[in-house]
Amino acid sequence: MSQPSDKALVPFVSVDNMMRLVHHIGIEQVLIDLATYVEDDFRRWELFDKTPRVASHSEVGVIELMPTSDGEAYGFKYVNGHPKNTSEGLQTVTAFGLLANVYTGYPVLLTEMTILTALRTAATSAMAAKYLAPKGSDTMAMIGNGAQSEFQSLAMKAILGLKTVRLYDKDPAATAKCAANLAGTGLNVVSCATPQEAIEGAQILTTCTADKQYATILSDNMVGAGVHINAIGGDCPGKTELAKGILERSDVFVEFPPQTRVEGEIQQMDEDFAVTELWQVISGQTEGRKDPRQITLFDSVGFAIEDFSALRYIRDKVSETPFKEDLDMLADPDDPRDLFGMLQRAKA
Numbered sequence: 001m002s003q004p005s006d007k008a009l010v011p012f013v014s015v016d017n018m019m020r021l022v023h024h025i026g027i028e029q030v031l032i033d034l035a036t037y038v039e040d041d042f043r044r045w046e047l048f049d050k051t052p053r054v055a056s057h058s059e060v061g062v063i064e065l066m067p068t069s070d071g072e073a074y075g076f077k078y079v080n081g082h083p084k085n086t087s088e089g090l091q092t093v094t095a096f097g098l099l100a101n102v103y104t105g106y107p108v109l110l111t112e113m114t115i116l117t118a119l120r121t122a123a124t125s126a127m128a129a130k131y132l133a134p135k136g137s138d139t140m141a142m143i144g145n146g147a148q149s150e151f152q153s154l155a156m157k158a159i160l161g162l163k164t165v166r167l168y169d170k171d172p173a174a175t176a177k178c179a180a181n182l183a184g185t186g187l188n189v190v191s192c193a194t195p196q197e198a199i200e201g202a203q204i205l206t207t208c209t210a211d212k213q214y215a216t217i218l219s220d221n222m223v224g225a226g227v228h229i230n231a232i233g234g235d236c237p238g239k240t241e242l243a244k245g246i247l248e249r250s251d252v253f254v255e256f257p258p259q260t261r262v263e264g265e266i267q268q269m270d271e272d273f274a275v276t277e278l279w280q281v282i283s284g285q286t287e288g289r290k291d292p293r294q295i296t297l298f299d300s301v302g303f304a305i306e307d308f309s310a311l312r313y314i315r316d317k318v319s320e321t322p323f324k325e326d327l328d329m330l331a332d333p334d335d336p337r338d339l340f341g342m343l344q345r346a347k348a
């Protein structure tokens, strides 16, 4: 049987190679680079094809497809969210994604995106905090110490200069895991017994919990003036983390309103609740934080353009490294119209 030609091969980044690539570059550098890629794409937001992600809900979770294109490249991510999974030894979120050439429609990269999603979510949070958090923010409360939490903490350190992270999770084992992982990173890590203790002295409040319900991770009385809330875990219909009263007192920044109104914290508010699109702040069309006493809220749900930026980054970086393998993914008949003839190559 003949070997596949170059036209058949698509570079593939496995989980193992993604881990090697991240350490090869350095995790904080990856977070800084990813924030730059996301920021560049937010600046050219208007030229992207945009659609709310396509979600398939079940009793226990959600499976989503997230496509977008800048006219030259097309990308999509497959991602799930199953809060019950960790109790079965599985992850809440897993993902993979693909980048393709718009001119031919041929894929140019297939990659794991479970690790990459944690990196891009953290880089996006830190990028948003750069524009929205109070000047000189150096302390963050990290509520929810699961898979995303170390990434969130390190991105705030690398991009914003965070010095202290105050951890809280309803499961003390998650806090112990996060504290152990962050030891030696240069962050001052404080493990807390209650969410109230975690928010003491913090200018940035990150909520990153997983539960399939309208939860109240932050109640109205917990949030004083002059803080930035980075709300990550409310990202599905019926799944929120903040008391409604907080939204009423905050200036809310979102990725793509048609998606966030269905999935984000603002699903609790009326259809016409005022929000600012983050890309407009980043492109200088509107202001981010205007006043030190303001409460800013990044109602993050995760948007396809952030994954597109992450795919672009991996494509650019991996091409200079050995951290990829070629997958025989595309049929390549000798005559493009003779697919049937190609099939006969494997006949015994």
Ligand SMILES: NC(=O)c1ccc[n+]([C@@H]2O[C@H](COP(=O)([O-])OP(=O)(O)OC[C@H]3O[C@@H](n4cnc5c(N)ncnc54)[C@H](O)[C@@H]3O)[C@@H](O)[C@H]2O)c1
Pocket: 081, 083, 086, 092, 093, 117, 118, 121, 143, 144, 145, 146, 147, 148, 149, 168, 169, 170, 171, 174, 208, 209, 210, 211, 215, 217, 231, 232, 233, 234, 235, 300, 301, 302, 303
């Ligand atoms: N906005 C985005 O772009 C984005 C990206 C990735 C994940 N997410 C969301 O972020 C959340 C966290 O993801 P993960 O991968 O870290 O999940 P995970 O399951 O690994 O961790 C979640 C943690 O939240 C804790 N928790 C649950 N309820 C809590 C409560 N009431 N108080 C304190 N802690 C509580 C759990 O004990 C667990 O340790 C999920 O809801 C996920 O859907 C959002």
